[in-house]
Amino acid sequence: MSRTKRYGTMWLTHAVLILGAFTMVFPFFWQIWLSLMSNAEVTAVPPTLIPAQFKWQNYVTVFERIPFLNQFWNSVLITVIRTIGQVVLCSLAGYAFARMHFRGRGALLAVVLSILMVPGQIYLLPQYQLIQGMHLLDTTWGIVLPGIFSAFGTFLMRQFFVGLPNELEESARLDGANPFQIFYLVMLPLAKPAISAVVITTVLWSWNDLLWPLVVTSQDKSMPLSVGIAMFAGRDTTDYSVMMAAATMAMAPILILFVALQRRVIEGLAHTGLKG
Amino acid sequence: MTAARMTSGRALGARSEGLRRDGLRRDGAWPWLFVMPLLTGVTVFYLYPIVATLWMSLTKTGEFGRGSRFVGPANYETLVTDPKLLGALGNTLTFTGIVLLGVPISVLLAALISRPGLRFAKVYRVLYFMPYVAMPVAVAIVWKMIFNGEYGILNYALRSMGVANPPYWLSTPGVALIAVSILGLWSSIGFNMIIISAGLKSIPVELYEAADLDGASPTRQFFSITVPLLTPSIFFLSVMTGIGGFQLFDTIFVLISPMSPAMPSTKSLVYLFYQEAFVNGNRGYGAAIAVFVMALIGLVTIIQFRLQRRWVTYV
Numbered sequence: 001m002s003r004t005k006r007y008g009t010m011w012l013t014h015a016v017l018i019l020g021a022f023t024m025v026f027p028f029f030w031q032i033w034l035s036l037m038s039n040a041e042v043t044a045v046p047p048t049l050i051p052a053q054f055k056w057q058n059y060v061t062v063f064e065r066i067p068f069l070n071q072f073w074n075s076v077l078i079t080v081i082r083t084i085g086q087v088v089l090c091s092l093a094g095y096a097f098a099r100m101h102f103r104g105r106g107a108l109l110a111v112v113l114s115i116l117m118v119p120g121q122i123y124l125l126p127q128y129q130l131i132q133g134m135h136l137l138d139t140t141w142g143i144v145l146p147g148i149f150s151a152f153g154t155f156l157m158r159q160f161f162v163g164l165p166n167e168l169e170e171s172a173r174l175d176g177a178n179p180f181q182i183f184y185l186v187m188l189p190l191a192k193p194a195i196s197a198v199v200i201t202t203v204l205w206s207w208n209d210l211l212w213p214l215v216v217t218s219q220d221k222s223m224p225l226s227v228g229i230a231m232f233a234g235r236d237t238t239d240y241s242v243m244m245a246a247a248t249m250a251m252a253p254i255l256i257l258f259v260a261l262q263r264r265v266i267e268g269l270a271h272t273g274l275k276g
Numbered sequence: 277m278t279a280a281r282m283t284s285g286r287a288l289g290a291r292s293e294g295l296r297r298d299g300l301r302r303d304g305a306w307p308w309l310f311v312m313p314l315l316t317g318v319t320v321f322y323l324y325p326i327v328a329t330l331w332m333s334l335t336k337t338g339e340f341g342r343g344s345r346f347v348g349p350a351n352y353e354t355l356v357t358d359p360k361l362l363g364a365l366g367n368t369l370t371f372t373g374i375v376l377l378g379v380p381i382s383v384l385l386a387a388l389i390s391r392p393g394l395r396f397a398k399v400y401r402v403l404y405f406m407p408y409v410a411m412p413v414a415v416a417i418v419w420k421m422i423f424n425g426e427y428g429i430l431n432y433a434l435r436s437m438g439v440a441n442p443p444y445w446l447s448t449p450g451v452a453l454i455a456v457s458i459l460g461l462w463s464s465i466g467f468n469m470i471i472i473s474a475g476l477k478s479i480p481v482e483l484y485e486a487a488d489l490d491g492a493s494p495t496r497q498f499f500s501i502t503v504p505l506l507t508p509s510i511f512f513l514s515v516m517t518g519i520g521g522f523q524l525f526d527t528i529f530v531l532i533s534p535m536s537p538a539m540p541s542t543k544s545l546v547y548l549f550y551q552e553a554f555v556n557g558n559r560g561y562g563a564a565i566a567v568f569v570m571a572l573i574g575l576v577t578i579i580q581f582r583l584q585r586r587w588v589t590y591v
Contacts (some may be wrong), residue, residue: 009494014396015390019404020385024464028406030429031418047432089314096310100303108315115322117524121549121566125332125559126325137351149317179306189357208411210526214555230413230530233420240421243579246412258409262402265409269467270474 028255035059035244042240058245065242068249070221071228077140078213078224079206085148086202087195094157094194097184099169109158115151124215129218138222143213147206153198156272160194161187193271200268207254225250332563334414344560351564357502361565363540364571369452370523370545374457375464379513382462382468387502390476391468401473416459417532420446423455423531452538456527464520468513475509476502507588515580523575525550546568 034042038055041048062068096102097109127146136142153235164187172182188195210226217223231249233243258265331349335344355361389400401470407415422430423442434442479502487497523542534570541549545565553562 010391010394012412013391015392017388017400019398020465021553024404024407024465024518027415027418027422027462027485028410034418034421041466045427046435047427047429047589063382081345091318092310093314096307100307100310102307104302108311111320111323112314112447117316117577118326118575119570121546122329123322123572124323124549125553125563126328128554129328132319132323146317146321149314149321151318151322154314157496159324165286176388179303183310191556206411208413209413210413210529211550214529216552226413229417229534230526233413233417234533239283243417244421247417251411251414252409254409259402262398262405266405266470270470 001272025104031244035241036249037241039239039241042244044265049248056242057239061239061242062246062249065239066228066232066246067221067230068225068246071223071225072249073256074140074143074222075207075226077144077225080205081144082147082206083199083202085144086150086153087121087198089148090153090157090198091148091191091195092183094154094159095161095187097154098158098161099164099187100179112151112154117228118154118213122209124212128215136216138217138219140215140222143224147202147209150198150202152204156197157191157194164190193268196264197271200265201272203257204254306345317554319501322411329563329566331472333567334562335560337557337559347560350560352568354561355564355568360540360543360548361545361568364543364545366498366523367542368522369523370453371457371460372518374454374515374518375460375521377466378464379510379517381461381505382465383506383510384514385465386469386472386476387498390473404469407498408465408466410463412463412526413465413530416430416527419455419459431585441553447536449541450536452532452536452542456524456531456542457529459531464517471509471513472506475506479505504589508590511580511584511588515577518576518580522546522569522576545572 035050036054036056037051038049041051070171094114097105097112122256123146131137131142131145134142136145168190169182172186177185208226209222210230213224213227214230217227220228220231229243229246231247332344334346334348336347336350339345385404388394389397389404422428425431425442425447428445430445431442443451446452478484483501483505484497487501492500523546525546528542528544528547529550532539536542546569549562549565549569552558552565
């Protein structure tokens with residue numbers, strides 16, 4: 001009886017969930033909607049609900065106002081380099097911390113993990129000075145460099161490798177494989193869930209992060225999109241519809257990737273949550 | 277898995293042989309080749325900066341950001357009496373408190389979305405999660421328009437519902453912080469729901485079946501089975517929200533202009549740090565703020581871990 005009762009209230013569940021979903025999605029819809037209006041329509045009182053005609057021109061104007069292509073390319077480069085870098089460095093180190101024996105292993109792991117407890121601002125000033133000293137301000141490498149080394153990624157990889165059985169390694173060792181071959185050919189292919197968790201968190205963070213790239217870039221052309229559109233929004237207080245178009249284009253790649261890979265992304269992040 | 281089973285016999289022999297030879301197997305120089313690249317970077321970009329910031333917080337930056345001299349705890353003495361810092365601390369705590377309200381909301385939504393046989397569950401999940409993956413700067417840009425006092429759609433909606441004078445959300449001191457918090461709440465729900473949903477999956481179905489037999493109502497089941505068994509996930513989320521709340525920056529940077537009358541009552545600790553360290557070139561003072569924030573996060577986290585014994589149920 002209680003089964004049927006449960007299904008009987010399904011419509012109420014849907015009502016609540018639809019209301020919530022509307023709240024979640026409305027700003028995205030509204031951003032696209034405003035990006036297709038004229039500036040006069042965006043700032044009209046009361047607000048324009050339906051534009052007289054869709055002004056696709058706004059999307060073209062973005063490229064005249066900010067070096068969008070440069071900034072887009074910067075964001076892509078930063079994201080790709082950081083992700084590859086983290087996967088390589090974190091899986092190597094995570095593997096060694098999990099499955100190799102060496103002096104000081106526990107202490108070194110504790111030191112790496114202690115970084116997770118410290119808020120980012122602690123590093124920011126000296127990191128800035130280091131990048132400045134290396135003459136890397138306003139360069140892709142300057143933005144990428146500190147974030148290539150990740151304690152969190154190392155932790156994720158280590159937790160995964162710790163849980164794998166010994167037998168695989170042992171039999172590969174008997175077959176004469178050296179430790180790198182064992183890692184690369186036997187263990188790494190098994191670590192896909194952990195690798196995808198590292199990839200997802202790094203991509204999201206690299207594409208979206210504001211504070212660090214804001215600090216190390218000052219020229220429009222060397223900024224990633226997050227800084228570029230924040231600057232555009234701060235500087236240009238009149239051209240709202242073009243601003244909306246720029247913001248829409250800036251977040252579109254990640255949202256499209258997310259919708260395409262939704263299950264993987266959600267599972268990957270749930271994984272980081274449970275282990276973190 | 278199959279490979280593991282097939283070779284396990286041989287491997288067991290190999291392992292005992294390895295143990296016999298030298299007790300604990302050592303891997304020679306190999307581990308160092310594996311960890312060195314990461315450790316080098318971590319030392320240069322993370323460990324050294326911690327020491328450098330601690331040192332910097334004891335110095336005063338000279339004119340035009342050049343040179344610095346040792347001043348001992350002077351920055352900290354200024355800090356504890358600085359009304360800007362106390363303001364930023366209060367703002368940050370208020371923000372964190374409001375975003376924490378998202379946890380119970382997420383529990384409810386996750387429980388609904390996880391109902392067996394619910395249609396479109398996948399669609400809901402994707403839609404709720406979108407704010408979490410979207411670039412905060414880009415999202416804040418549209419919220420700035422939504423919150424606009426004159427032509428914003430929010431006030432339009434409020435006016436048509438009969439609210440005579442809805443506030444200028446982003447320029448009224450006090451109100452602006454609420455606007456910032458609403459945005460924070462909005463973008464945190466998706467992640468919260470994912471964690472709670474994972475927690476829900478780990479609750480044994482038998483408990484609900486037994487409760488059904490005993491005639492417990494769905495509401496009773498929710499509060500007597502679901503909520504207690506979710507406390508570990510809820511605890512994890514409150515720790516994460518606490519830590520994340522102290523990192524508030526992007527939204528304020530975009531939503532509130534530096535000259536806005538609402539800025540002092542909205543400014544977060546990280547924003548204050550950014551302003552002092554990078555806009556005013558006051559590195560020593562900025563470093564002291566950073567150390568202060570670190571100590572505070574540590575304190576809050578310790579308190580949360582202490583309190584968890586009273587309310588978190590581990591099975």
